[in-house]
Amino acid sequence: MAAEATATTLVSHSTGAEWLKRYSTSLMGVFGTPQRVLVRGAGCLVWDADGKEYLDLLGGIAVNALGHAHPFVTSVISSQLATLGHVSNFFTSPTQIALAEKLLALTHAPAGSKVFFTNSGTEAVEAAFKLARRNGASPDGTTGKRTKIIALEGAFHGRTMGALALTAKEAYRAPFEPLPGGVVHIPFGDVAALEAAIDETVAAVFLEPIQGEAGVRPLPPGYLKAAREATTKAGALLIMDEVQTGIGRTGKWLATEDAGIVPDAITLAKGLGGGFPIGALLTFGEQTSSLLSAGQHGTTFGGNPVATAAALATLHAIESQRVLENVAAVGEYLRTGLAAVDGVTEVRGEGLLIGFDLDAEVAPAVVTAGLNAGFIVNSPGPRTIRLAPPLVLTNDQAGTFLAALPAILQTAKDAQ
Template identity: 55%
Template structure:
C-alpha cells in the first residue's frame, strides 16, 4: 500500500465526507509545483483555487509569517495591531477608495459575504439580487446568494428576500431592481460557473442602475481580486467604483484571511460598533501575511505578469488547433479551456496522471488559476501536454 492510499483510508475514517475522497495527499510545495507523499511532482495550475498567489513556499511570505509568529499571533478584537492597521490602509489605497472608506477583516470569503449581507440589510430594504450561476459561499447566508440548487436545496428555507436573475443581462436587472431591493451582489467574472466574463459595459450598467434605484452594488472579488485578473481588483478594469467589495483567497497567499471593503462614508457608517465582529478576523499573523503578498505582487510586477501570461496561454492553446478544444475564456490568470464535448472531468484526471493539477469547473470546461509567478516554461509544459491529454480523455469516454 502506498503512503497515499494509507493516508486516504485514515482520512475516510476521521473526517466528514463532505469533500468525497481527495485525489492526492500533498506533502510540500515549491514555486508552482507541489509533491505528494509518494514523492510525485505536479505543476499546480489551480493554486489552491486561486489562493496561492505567490506559489508555494515563497521566501517573502515564509519570512513574514515566521517573523510574526515569533512576535505575536493573536490579540483579540478588543485591541489592534500595526499589521492590521497597515493592511487596511493598503487595501484602501490599492482600491483607490475615497475618504471615509473602511475595511473589515475576516477569515474567509464566506465570512466576507456574510458581512456584506448585513450591510445590504442595513439599507432598510430586505431584497437582495444575486446572479444565476453565482457562487458566494456555503454558510446559510452566503448560500442564499449562491445559485446552484444542489448546494441550496438540502438546507432550505434560506435567507428570505434573495432573488436570482440572469447574469450579464441589464434588461433583467432593470426589471428586477424594484424599491424593495437593497443590494445587487455579483462577481465581476463568475469563477465557479465556468469562468464567465460579462460583456464590456455590463458592470458600468449595473453601477448606473443601482445608483439610480438607490441600491448598493456589492462586488464579490473573492476569486478575482488581488491581481488575479491583471488588475488589483477586477472591477477596476470597468472604470467603476462599487459600494462594497469582498476579498479573500489570494489575499493571504494561503494564510486564511478575507475582507469587506466599504466605499465612502455613507456606506461605511451602516455598520456601527457592536453590529458585527470576528474573533480571529484581522489577527496579526494573517495581516502580516497579506502585507507580504501585496508587497511582493507590487515589487515583482505580478499584475503585468498575470496579464502577459494569461494572453500567452490563450494564444498557445489557440495555436494547438485541436479539434476537441473549442477555445479559452477569462482574463489574466483566471482562465478556462472549453471543449467541444463534456470531457472536462476525464481531462482533469488524465492531467493529474500526467503531473498537472487543474479543475473541471463545468462538464465542458476546465479552470486554471495558477500562481501569479508562473512563467512561459510552465505554461508551455501544460499546453504541449493538453492535446494528448484531450485525446486520451476522448478515447476513454468512447
C-alpha cells in the same frame, strides 16, 4: 525537542494510499475522496506523498498567489508569529491597521471608506450580506421596505447561509433550505433584466465580475456601468464579489478597475494572504461604511496579526516583483496557446483566471488524466476546465501544459 519540531516530525510517514484510507475514517466526506495527498510545494510545483511532482495550475483555487513556500511571505509569517500571534478584537495591531490602509490605497477608495477583516471569502460575503440588510433598515433600526437582494444565475458567493442564499446552484442550496429570504436570481449578463429588477425594494445587488465556479464567465462590457447607474438611481448598494478575481488574478488589483465605476463595497479573500487564511469587506464612502455599527458584527480570528502580516507581505511581493505584468503576459500566452489546441472550442477569462470549453463532456476525465501527467487543473462543468495558477507561473511552465494537453485530452476521451 518541542521547539525544534516541524510539521513533518509530528506525523508519520505513509504512502498516499495509506493516508487516503486514514482520511476516509477520520474526516467528514463533504469533499469526496481527495485526488492526492500533497506534502510539499515550491513555487508552482507540488509533490505528493509518493514523491510525484505536479505543476499546480489551480493554486488552491486562486489562493496561492505567489506559489508555494514563498520565502519572503513565509519569513514574515514566522517572524510575526514569534512576536505576536493573536489578540482579540478588543485590541488592534500595527499589521491590521497597515493592511487596511494599504487595501484602501490600492483600491483608490474614497474618503470615509473602511475595512472589516474576516478569515475567508464566504465570511466576507456574509458581512456584506449584513451590510445589505442594514441598507434595508428604517431609521429606528427595524426592517424597512428594502428587503430584496439581487444576484445572478450561475453565481457562487460561498457556503455559509447568507452567502449560500446568494449562490445560484440548486444542488448547493436545496439541502439547507429555507435560506435567508429576499434573494432573487436574475439572468446572467442581461442588462434589461437587471434594470427591470432594481427598484426601491432592492437593498443590494451582488455581482462577480467573472463567475469562476460557473466556468469563468466574464460579465459583458457595459454591464457593470449599467448596474452602477441602476443601483444609484434606486438607492441600492452595488457589492462586487472579487474574492476570486481580486489581488492581481486578472493582471490588475481588481477586475473592476477598468469598468469606470465605484462600487459601494468589495469582498476580497483567496489570494490576499498568499495561502494564509484571510478575507476582507471594503466599504466605500462614509454612508456605506456607517451602515454596520459597533456590536452588529464581529469575528474572533479576523484581522489577527499573523494573517494581516501575511497579506502585507503578499501585496509587497506582488508590487516589488512586478507580478501583475507577469500575470498579463503569461495569461495571454496561455489563452492564445489553448485556443490553438484541437478539441478546445472556447477560451475565456482574463489574466490567470482562465476557463476553456471542450468538444466533448470529458472535463472530469481530463482532470484525472492531467494528474497522471503531472498537472493540477479543475473542472467546474462537464465540458469546462478552469485554470487559476500562481501568479508567478512562467511561460516555460505554461508551455509544458500546452504541449501535454493534446495527449491529455485524447487519454480522457479514450477513457469515456
